[in-house]
């Protein structure tokens with residue numbers, strides 16, 4: 001019979017074409033909804049576990065939001081504490097960031113560490129507190145000694161799985177951040193943190209932000225080392241340097 005087609009082969013071809021078409025559609029769809037990159041400054045702050053919070057602010061007390069942060073559900077609280085270093089030097093008004101966490105943690109810039117006189121404060125990822133120094137903390141309802149938990153937070157970028165896939169990076173991977181302006185800096189070790197709830201945002205501390213004059217940055221971009229992606233972004237909350 002002339003013009004005979006193998007029905008199975010035709011169906012396979014149609015299916016393949018449709019699948020490729022759909023994949024292209026999805027790919028371009030992902031690009032269109034790609035998250036905007038934000039670079040933000042984390043000034044020194046404290047996270048508290050429920051027990052430590054009550055010890056400092058009173059039984060039954062709960063943190064109250066002062067302003068929301070860019071990450072969903074995170075907030076700067078009205079509550080602040082006094083951090084006391086080994087030489088009785090102190091930082092007052094150290095702000096609590098909510099919500100409460102499993103472990104208390106103090107995130108300082110190296111400048112703060114020098115001011116307080118705390119020795120051997122390591123650069124760590126949030127939550128990686130083993131072997132870190134402690135400090136005394138004073139709140140309106142009490143005082144406590146944090147046995148460990150003082151760190152300089154490692155420069156990091158928050159993102160969801162879709163952004164990670166788009167950029168070809170994985171949780172705990174590393175990226176590069178380029179800040180262009182009057183004090184240009186390339187940060188070579190930006191730790192990737194992936195969570196379904198995260199929005200694409202770089203967090204640096206005040207020392208890093210001041211070193212690259214982030215508040216006056218002309219352009220910021222995130223690069224995958226040895227990769228092709230170059231994700232341009234914006235600086236937000238300019239001037240939050242305390």
Ligand SMILES: [Zn+2]
Nearest residue numbers: 156158202203
């Ligand atoms: Zn962060």
